[in-house]
Amino acid sequence: MDHEESINELLQIRRDKLEKHISDQKDPFMHTKYEVSAHALTVETEYDRYEGTRVSMAGRIMSKRGQGKVSFYDLQDSTGRIQMFLKKDLLGEDIYEDVKTYDIGDVVGIGGEVFKTKMGQVSVRVDKILLLTKSLQILPEKFHGLKDPDLRYRQRYVDLIMNPAVKEVFVVRSKILNAIREFMNGRGFLEVETPVLSNLAGGANARPFVTHHNALDIPMFLRIALELPLKRLIVGGFDKVYELSRVFRNEGMDPTHNPEFTMMESYEAYANYEDVMNMVEELLHYVAIQIKGTEEVVFQGDEISFKPPFKRARMVDLVKEHTGVDFDQIDDQKTAYEEGIKLGLEIEPHTSYGKIIEEAFDTFVEDKLIQPTFVTHHPVEISPLAKKDYSNPKYTERFELFIRGSEYANAFSELNDPIDQKARFLSQVENKKTGDEEAHPYDQDFINALEVGLPPTGGLGIGIDRLVMLMTDQRSIRDVILFPTMKPEKGVAETEDDE
Incomplete structure (x- = not known):
């Protein structure tokens, strides 16, 4: 008998047991609740x-030991495991023999007295047990567990059962979200909700997911950012708003990118990007203390310090430090392109001045930034929603926060000049014509909102999933998202019409 035949036989045995329970008037699926006291x-x-x-407890059977008149089963609930002491004399012969047919994975409710065995193990001396759910699948083998990454992500429910450390990551994730909300609420920010579906995908340079609204017969986009609706709220008179929610970008997948991910964006009237930098330092320090109890966090072998202040440096200065090229001294796109080619950058002749600087930064600088570093003054061409630095209009009042070679936050002194914003939107439209699928669309209603009047505003976006990775020492974004995006298994996504 091969392995697959053996598995099929074991699965059939479980179904046969279920049929017997039903025929004996003990259908485990008939129970609607069970009182739990501990x-x-x-x-x-x-x-x-x-x-x-x-005590009265409930959970899943995870192991079975013993024979004869005494057995020891392990019960796993949402908090951990406890040993069940099962004795024929206490349960009665019929119930005890029935319990011996229960399988690993079955969900049971138990009642009994708490005590310690001679070996000193905390246990429950069970005098009542009820099968609440019959498991018809076989959990992974005890010692090897569920280790195949692809299967773990597809069957996260099994992953959570077999790997307690995985569950703890998501408990910590919830605590991080709570800590962020506590911090933002404590600073007077109002949490709001804005549309997931929109007529335009704006607020960032990214390729959107496209869908169709049947009743209106129009194309719609899943949001790629939270920015534009939130800034409309600042126009409307809210001084401090934030949203903590999902956004969607139709782009590649790697250890730090998933097509749907969680962001926190905030906007504060009468503040600029330097105010936001100060707030981010305080926020991350607060989260580290709340979650880790220390301002020093170890991530993949590197000790990261969240003690303010963080390092601050202009993008062009960092590029000069690591390449020797001073883009401050280059004023035209042609020369910038030639310098980029000398550096070995993969750029096209029409690549904008600002994009060339960004490519040089991504190639030669980004992975060198281990400790929290605010990279400031991005070129205007790659910052269509940021206010210009009026001391040098080639650049903007913008920063990105980098930690251990990855971006964790992006923020601006928000552009509130409708004439300048319109010109930048039109420039982005031209970029789209030359093949830039991530170029920002033209948003006439947002221009109208700016014409009504956006106060000077500091805006921020933080990638929550990467922050959770950092605080829980996880290498892949898939390990901090309960249900990461997966290609369907062959046949799983087929419908009856496909057959």
């Missing part, structure tokens, strides 16, 4: 309080 972790850590008391 959890594994609490009973373990507060044993002195629970010793000798009766």
Whole structure:
């Protein structure tokens, strides 16, 4: 018998057991609730309080040991595991024999007294047990667990059952989100919600997902950023707003990119990018202290310090430091292109001045930035929504925060000049004509909002998934997203019409 036949036989045995339960009037799926009075972790850590008391618990059977008149099963609930002490004399012969047919993976409810075995293990002396859900699948083998990354992401529910450390990552993720909200609310920001679907995909340079609205018979886009609706709210009279939600970008996938991801964007009237820098330092320091209890976080072997102030440096100065090319001294696109070619950059003759600087930064600088570093004064060509630096209009009042070679935040003194904004939108439209699929679309209503009047505003976007990776020491973004984007398995996505 080969492995597949053996698995199929084991699966059939489970179904046969279910049929017997049903024929014996013990259908496990008929139960709608079970009263739970205690959890594994609490009973373990507060044993002195629970010793000798009766508890009601529920969870999944994860192991079975023993034979004859006494058995030991492990029960796993949402907090951890506890041992079940099962004795024929206590349960009665019929129930005990029935329990011996239960499988690893079955969900049960139990009642009994808390005690310690002779080996000192906290246990429950079970006098009541009820099968609440019959598991018809086989959990991965105990010692090797579920380790295939692709299968782990597809069957996250099994991953969470078999790998307690995975569950802890997502508990920490929730705490990070709560800490961010506490910090922002404490600074007087109002959390708001804006549309996921829109007529235009704006607020960033990215390729959108396109869908269709049947009732209106129009194309629509999943948002690529939260920015433009939030700035409209600043126009409308809210001084401080933020949104913490999903955005979608139809782009490549790698350890730090997933097509749908979580961002926090905030906008504060009468503030500029330097105010936002100060706030980001305080925010990340606050999160580190709340989550890790320290301002020093170890990520992939590097100790990262979140103690303010963070390093600050202009993009062109960092490029000069690592390449020797001083783009401050270059005023035309042709010379910038020639210098880029000398550096070995993969650029086209029509590549803009600002994009060439960005390519040089991405190639020679980005991965060198280990400690938190604010990279400032991005070229105007790659910053269509940022206010110009009026001391040098080639650049903008913008920063990106880099940690260990990855971008974690992006912020501007927001462009509030409708005439300048319109010109930049039109420039982006021209870029799109030359093949730039990520160029920003022209948004007439946003121009109208700016004409109504946007106060001087500091705006911010933070990638939450990367921040969670950093705080939980995870190498892949897929390890901090419960259900990462996956290509469907062959046949899984087929419908009846496909057959």
